[in-house]
Amino acid sequence: MEAKTEDPHALAKLRSVHGVKDVVQKRMGDWTRFILHVEKDPRESLHALAVKEGWPVRELTRHGATLEQVFAEVTHAEEQ
Numbered sequence: 001m002e003a004k005t006e007d008p009h010a011l012a013k014l015r016s017v018h019g020v021k022d023v024v025q026k027r028m029g030d031w032t033r034f035i036l037h038v039e040k041d042p043r044e045s046l047h048a049l050a051v052k053e054g055w056p057v058r059e060l061t062r063h064g065a066t067l068e069q070v071f072a073e074v075t076h077a078e079e080q
Contacts, residue, residue, distance in 0.1 A: 001034045002059040
């Protein structure tokens with residue numbers, strides 16, 4: 001998700017969306033790219049949050065996990 005926001009609480013607000021496990025942010029000039037790790041597709045909730053907060057959004061894209069990422073996650077979970 002790419003949004004334009006100066007909100008210092010944006011990460012916490014995004015992390016509070018149901019289904020979001022973690023969020024990483026990368027500043028890109030006036031815009032911020034938020035990379036979300038999710039358990040389910042939260043795009044509708046993310047859109048509603050952006051509208052509520054008045055954050056202009058220029059991209060909201062879903063990327064599926066690669067086979068390598070799934071394997072790493074499964075084997076890491078088995079080690080714990």
